[in-house]
C-alpha cells in the first residue's frame with residue numbers, strides 16, 4: 001500500500017488521475033473502519049487532510065459552497081442559519097469524536113443509503129462539485145446516488161465541494177434509531193420549505209437502495225398548498241392533505257428488512273416523520289418558532 | 297513509511313509504519329504509550345480518544361500518515377497538558393501548533409515508559425483527580441478516553457450542564473456502566489475549578 005500526501009488540490013487531482021483506484025481518505029471514519037477490519041486493502045490511500053481549502057466554506061448569495069472535508073461539528077457550529085437541515089442532520093451523526101472528523105464529502109463518497117447528510121441535501125437542493133484533471137462538473141444531488149453505496153463520480157474525480165441552497169424557509173430533519181447518540185438511522189427524513197419558489201422538497205434516508213426524494217408526495221403537496229392559497233394565508237394545513245402527503249412519502253420508500261428494522265416498519269415510520277416534519281416546519285413558517293429544533 | 301509528529305509536546309519519528317496503520321496502533325505498539333485503549337477499532341467506544349491539534353478524535357480512525365507534522369495529546373500527557381493550560385492559558389487552551397504542551401516539562405519528559413513524569417511527581421490533572429475522588433473508575437478501560445473527552449469539555453465549557461456533559465461524553469462507552477459516577481466526576485472537576493477562580 002502507498003500513502004499519498006498531496007499538499008495541494010492540484011497535486012491531489014494529479015495523484016487521482018495517475019492512480020484512479022486510489023482511495024481518498026478525509027475524516028477516515030468510513031475508510032479506517034474498513035481497513036482496520038481488513039474489508040479493504042487499497043493499493044493507494046490518498047490523504048486529503050493537508051489541503052486547507054477543503055475544510056473551508058463560502059456563503060454566497062444563493063448557495064453555500066461547502067468544502068468536501070468540512071467536519072460535521074463545524075457545520076453545526078457555523079452554518080445553522082444557512083443550512084438548518086444539514087446542521088440538524090450533522091448533529092445526529094455518531095458522536096462528538098466522529099463529528100470532529102467526518103465530513104459531507106466522505107458521506108457522499110460512501111453514498112450509503114443510511115448517510116445522514118443525504119436527506120438534508122436532497123431537501124435543501126444541492127449540487128456536487130466534482131473535479132478531475134479533465135475539468136470540473138456540477139452533479140445535481142438527485143443524480144448523484146446511483147446505487148447501494150455507488151455514486152456518479154468517475155474514477156479520476158474527487159469531490160471539491162457541495163453547493164447547497166441557502167435556506168429560504170424552515171427545514172427539518174428527523175431520524176429513527178434506538179438511541180440518541182451513535183446510531184445508524186433505521187430510517188430518516190429531511191424536509192425543507194422553499195417559500196421563495198413555493199415548493200416543498202424532501203429527502204428519505206435508509207428506506208430505499210439509495211437516498212431518494214419523495215417526488216410524488218412533493219408534487220401533491222405543492223399543488224395542494226398552491227390551490228388552497230396556504231402560502232399566503234399561512235393557515236394550518238388541512239389534516240387530510242398532511243395525511244395524504246405522509247402516505248405518498250411512505251409510498252416513495254422501497255425498503256428492505258434488516259437487523260435495524262423491517263421494511264414495513266420503515267415505510268410506516270417514514271410516513272410519520274413526513275407528517276411531523278411538515279407540521280414542525282409549517283408551524284414555524286406560520287411564525288410559531290421551532291425552525292431549527294430537531295428531533296431524533 | 298516514516299511519520300513525524302508531536303506527542304505530548306515531544307517530537308517523535310515513527311519508522312516502518314504500515315500505510316494502513318492507525319494512529320492508535322502507532323501510539324500503543326510503536327511508541328509505548330498504551331494509555332489510549334483499543335477496544336473496538338471502529339469508532340464506537342471512544343476509549344482511544346486523543347486530541348489531534350486540540351480536537352478530540354478516535355485515534356483508531358486516524359491514519360498514521362494523516363498526523364504528519366501535527367500535534368497529539370494522549371492521556372499520558374494530560375496532566376502536563378492541563379498544568380500548562382492552567383499556567384499559560386487560563387480559561388482556554390493552546391492554539392494548535394502554538395506551543396504544544398508545557399515545553400520545558402515536555403523536553404524533560406520521557407515517553408517510554410509511559411507517564412513516568414506524572415507518576416514520579418504523582419501529579420494528576422484536575423479531571424483525573426476528580427475521577428478518582430468520585431469513584432468513576434471501575435475496570436478503567438474506558439477511563440483514558442473519557443478523561444481526554446471530559447478535559448476538553450471543561451476547557452471549552454467550564455460550567456457544563458448535565459446535558460452538555462452527556463452530549464460531550466456520548467461517544468465514550470463504559471462497559472462497567474458506571475455512568476452516574478462519571479457524571480459526578482465531571483461535575484466535581486467543574487465545581488473545583490470554579491472554587492479556585
Ligand SMILES: Cc1cc2nc3c(=O)[nH]c(=O)nc-3n(C[C@H](O)[C@H](O)[C@H](O)COP(=O)(O)OP(=O)(O)OC[C@H]3O[C@@H](n4cnc5c(N)ncnc54)[C@H](O)[C@@H]3O)c2cc1C
Pocket residue numbers: 023024025026027028029030031032033048068069092093094095098101102103104105106107108109110114115116117157158159160182183184185338339340
Ligand atoms: C462509530 C461510527 C458511527 C457513525 N455514525 C454515522 C451516522 O450516524 N450517520 C452517518 O451518516 N454516518 C455515520 N458514520 C459514517 C461516517 O462517519 C460518515 O459517512 C462520514 O460522513 C464519513 O466522512 P469521512 O470524512 O470520515 O470519510 P472517509 O472515511 O474519509 O471517506 C469515506 C468515503 O468517501 C470517499 N471520499 C472522502 N472524501 C472524498 C472526496 N473529497 N472526493 C471523493 N471521495 C471522497 C473515501 O474514499 C471513502 O470512500 C459513522 C461512522 C462511525 C465510525
Ligand code: FES
Pocket residue numbers: 333334335336337338339340341342343344345354355356357
Ligand atoms: S477503539 Fe477507537 S473508538 Fe473504540
Ligand code: FES
Pocket residue numbers: 432433434435436437438439469470471472473474
Ligand atoms: S470502568 Fe470499566 S469500562 Fe468503564
